[in-house]
Amino acid sequence: xxxxxxxxxxxxxxxxxxxxxxxxxxxxxxxxxxxxxxxxxxxxxxxxxxxxxxxxxxxxxxxxxxxxxxxxxxxxxxxxxxxxxxxxxxxxxxxxxxxxxxxxxxxxxxxxxxxxxxxxxxxxxxxxxxxxxxxxxxxxxxxxxxxxxxxxxxxxxxxxxxxxxxxxxxxxxxxxxxxxxxxxxxxxxxxxxxxxxxxxxxxxxxxxxxxxxxxxxxxxxxxxxxxxxxxxxxxxxxxxxxxxxxxxxxxxxxxxxxxxxxxxxxxxxxxxxxxxxxxxxxxxxxxxxxxxxxxxxxxxxxxxxxxxxxxxxxxxxxxxxxxxxxxxxxxxxxxxxxxxxxxxxxxxxxxxxxxxxxxxxxxxxxxxxxxxxxxxxxxxxxxxxxxxxxxxxxxxxxxxxxxxxxxxxxxxxxxxxxxxxxxxxxxxxxxxxxxxxxxxxxxxxxxxxxxxxxxxxxxxxxxxxxxxxxxxxxxxxxxxxxxxxxxxxxxxxxxxxxxxxxxxxxxxxxxxxxxxxxxxxxxxxxxxxxxxxxxxxxxxxxxxxxxxxxxxxxxxxxxxxxxxxxxxxxxxxxxxxxxxxxxxxxxxxxxxxxxxxxxxxxxxxxxxxxxxxxxxxxxxxxxxxxxxxxxxxxxxxxxxxxxxxxxxxxxxxxxxxxxxxxxxxxxxxxxxxxxxxxxxxxxxxxxxxxxxxxxxxxxxxxxxxxxxxxxxxxxxxxxxxxxxxxxxxxxx
Numbered sequence: 001x002x003x004x005x006x007x008x009x010x011x012x013x014x015x016x017x018x019x020x021x022x023x024x025x026x027x028x029x030x031x032x033x034x035x036x037x038x039x040x041x042x043x044x045x046x047x048x049x050x051x052x053x054x055x056x057x058x059x060x061x062x063x064x065x066x067x068x069x070x071x072x073x074x075x076x077x078x079x080x081x082x083x084x085x086x087x088x089x090x091x092x093x094x095x096x097x098x099x100x101x102x103x104x105x106x107x108x109x110x111x112x113x114x115x116x117x118x119x120x121x122x123x124x125x126x127x128x129x130x131x132x133x134x135x136x137x138x139x140x141x142x143x144x145x146x147x148x149x150x151x152x153x154x155x156x157x158x159x160x161x162x163x164x165x166x167x168x169x170x171x172x173x174x175x176x177x178x179x180x181x182x183x184x185x186x187x188x189x190x191x192x193x194x195x196x197x198x199x200x201x202x203x204x205x206x207x208x209x210x211x212x213x214x215x216x217x218x219x220x221x222x223x224x225x226x227x228x229x230x231x232x233x234x235x236x237x238x239x240x241x242x243x244x245x246x247x248x249x250x251x252x253x254x255x256x257x258x259x260x261x262x263x264x265x266x267x268x269x270x271x272x273x274x275x276x277x278x279x280x281x282x283x284x285x286x287x288x289x290x291x292x293x294x295x296x297x298x299x300x301x302x303x304x305x306x307x308x309x310x311x312x313x314x315x316x317x318x319x320x321x322x323x324x325x326x327x328x329x330x331x332x333x334x335x336x337x338x339x340x341x342x343x344x345x346x347x348x349x350x351x352x353x354x355x356x357x358x359x360x361x362x363x364x365x366x367x368x369x370x371x372x373x374x375x376x377x378x379x380x381x382x383x384x385x386x387x388x389x390x391x392x393x394x395x396x397x398x399x400x401x402x403x404x405x406x407x408x409x410x411x412x413x414x415x416x417x418x419x420x421x422x423x424x425x426x427x428x429x430x431x432x433x434x435x436x437x438x439x440x441x442x443x444x445x446x447x448x449x450x451x452x453x454x455x456x457x458x459x460x461x462x463x464x465x466x467x468x469x470x471x472x473x474x475x476x477x478x479x480x481x482x483x484x485x486x487x488x489x490x491x492x493x494x495x496x497x498x499x500x501x502x503x504x505x506x507x508x509x510x511x512x513x514x515x516x517x518x519x520x521x522x523x524x525x526x527x528x529x530x531x532x533x534x535x536x537x538x539x540x541x542x543x544x545x546x547x548x549x550x551x552x553x554x555x556x557x558x559x560x561x562x563x564x565x566x567x568x569x570x571x572x573x574x575x576x577x578x579x580x581x582x583x584x585x586x587x588x589x590x591x592x593x594x595x596x597x598x599x600x601x602x603x604x605x606x607x608x609x610x611x612x613x614x615x616x617x618x619x620x621x622x623x624x625x626x627x628x629x630x631x632x633x634x635x636x637x638x639x640x641x642x643x644x645x646x647x648x649x650x651x652x653x654x655x656x657x658x659x660x661x662x663x664x665x666x667x668x669x670x671x672x673x674x675x676x677x678x679x680x681x682x683x684x685x686x687x688x689x690x691x692x693x694x695x696x697x698x699x700x701x702x703x704x705x706x707x708x709x710x711x712x713x714x715x716x717x718x719x720x721x722x723x724x725x726x727x728x729x730x731x732x
Contacts (some may be wrong), residue, residue, distance in 0.1 A: 030289030219252030291320025
């Protein structure tokens with residue numbers, strides 16, 4: 001027994017050996033929460049306080065469940081697969097299989113994954129004659145799942161408008177179809193299990209008496225229904241009493257609650273403390289991952305959140321390196337800097353590339369990073385997602401562009417002929433392909449041979465492509481891409497999707513990619529992009545094909561990791577680069593529109609920072625391409641929440657200008673301004689006006705011609721470096 005507990009620090013030991021009472025374990029990042037969970041289970045079983053069958057352990061991922069089972073197998077002479085360890089959905093599925101009759105389910109009920117559920121809803125809408133433009137299938141699916149996760153059946157939906165009432169009716173129809181066909185979606189697993197335990201008292205008491213200890217991992221990510229299910233199994237009344245129920249051992253970190261968009265309620269942490277025994281709140285604050293400066297910065301940042309239980313991470317590993325902060329002139333400068341640092345860390349310090357990660361708030365940010373890595377021949381891997389040019393919406397947009405460049409491209413034709421949906425079915429496409437084969441032509445040309453309804457629908461698509469070709473004649477490449485995304489219907493389609501914002505951001509980034517492509521082609525003396533818009537489009541499509549080829553690192557190959565901050569949760573790396581730290585990007589502009597949105601963004605930043613073991617880099621750009629246009633950015637407010645003594649600024653030092661014009665005739669000694677001429681008749685010392693930042697004074701300049709840029713003191717808006725070719729500064 002002493003060997004089992006010898007590796008624990010005092011708070012961990014206190015948590016592991018907690019008496020059989022409710023307990024909330026506030027486990028900070030890198031504090032060993034998985035060790036605490038598995039060691040507590042092993043301690044309870046090995047000391048005879050509970051049998052292996054009297055433990056219920058709940059995780060959020062199958063990977064976490066397998067890890068827990070593997071650790072227990074190393075600690076106990078039992079087979080862990082017999083234990084009730086799994087995800088909420090997995091454990092509820094197990095109960096429903098055992099009690100399918102009581103749950104009013106067929107013995108062979110089938111689980112519907114997301115694709116199955118969406119297909120069923122599409123079929124339902126078609127059978128009911130529902131306009132899927134007004135009620136998009138994905139929107140209906142999100143509505144149904146959101147209601148279920150709140151424990152609400154169709155008959156209980158409160159609908160105050162006709163649109164919601166209709167969705168509630170569709171929810172009821174969906175319930176009926178699932179019941180008739182024996183289908184159970186993921187949300188239904190938990191709701192059906194909860195309802196079963198609520199109404200079947202003998203069965204509920206059986207499980208309440210069987211599971212004497214319930215342990216929950218990542219408790220901060222629970223939603224309302226999951227928490228209600230746990231309280232039901234723990235036999236907890238309104239006061240959290242446990243005379244007849246199990247001891248509920250919840251492990252989580254309210255500072256790492258970042259899944260509100262999935263229904264997670266960080267308030268469950270605080271509610272647990274009030275509902276159950278507040279005296280048994282144990283903080284795990286010793287961090288075994290990050291060095292001291294990283295933890296100090298993370299602590300300082302998260303202390304700005306008001307609603308938190310509170311803790312302070314610390315380590316005995318020393319302060320380590322300062323946090324490096326880089327300010328780039330553009331997002332390209334930022335990308336070049338982080339890739340330069342990757343090379344330096346690998347070549348000069350011997351750090352493995354697999355231990356370096358680029359983190360970003362939006363997946364659309366990966367493109368410029370991928371481009372730079374690809375250009376420099378550095379292997380990379382996009383974790384938990386697709387590379388930029390492999391994403392669905394990007395491939396759709398490129399397919400339209402390919403058809404405009406070459407109407408005989410049958411692969412592109414088949415990809416978008418019915419996307420967005422135009423009522424062109426599989427039978428019509430089969431007939432079209434047969435016709436094309438008979439007359440030895442492309443699908444595009446064969447479309448004219450179709451008659452009836454098929455001829456009308458397919459002919460409409462062909463006319464759309466012709467329209468796009470006419471309307472983009474004479475436009476430059478970025479304008480062409482922008483026009484195609486809008487007129488093809490792609491933008492409108494994703495605007496109508498509940499989770500379409502990320503896809504729209506990726507389409508915007510495709511416009512940025514075309515803008516950069518034209519600029520780089522000009523810089524390199526390659527006139528292909530300037531010889532004509534048709535040539536520019538062909539060259540860009542070739543470029544996209546090359547970057548979407550098999551360049552991502554293979555399994556086992558040393559590669560830089562790229563991922564969103566959400567995807568990084570639970571991971572750790574020797575060096576972490578958090579990119580795009582600009583207002584409106586991180587924190588995201590949507591945060592201002594949501595209740596507690598900024599606090600969620602700050603928790604997301606906290607998660608990103610605490611992924612780093614040894615090196616942490618924070619970077620941002622003064623200007624960034626957005627919608628194909630240059631956007632001037634303000635540094636993220638989060639940077640101001642980190643003590644300056646923890647930071648090492650890597651940007652070349654710039655002089656700080658006074659609030660008054662630098663070369664005013666009223667200044668001491670009446671020094672005359674220098675005669676440094678700039679494009680547009682501007683000069684250092686001149687008062688200027690900017691459309692976004694307002695009035696300011698030019699305090700420094702560098703570069704010539706199109707490369708010229710100036711530093712302007714905009715007073716309350718701060719000091720900005722602006723490219724004169726884009727800034728449109730006006731003398732004031």
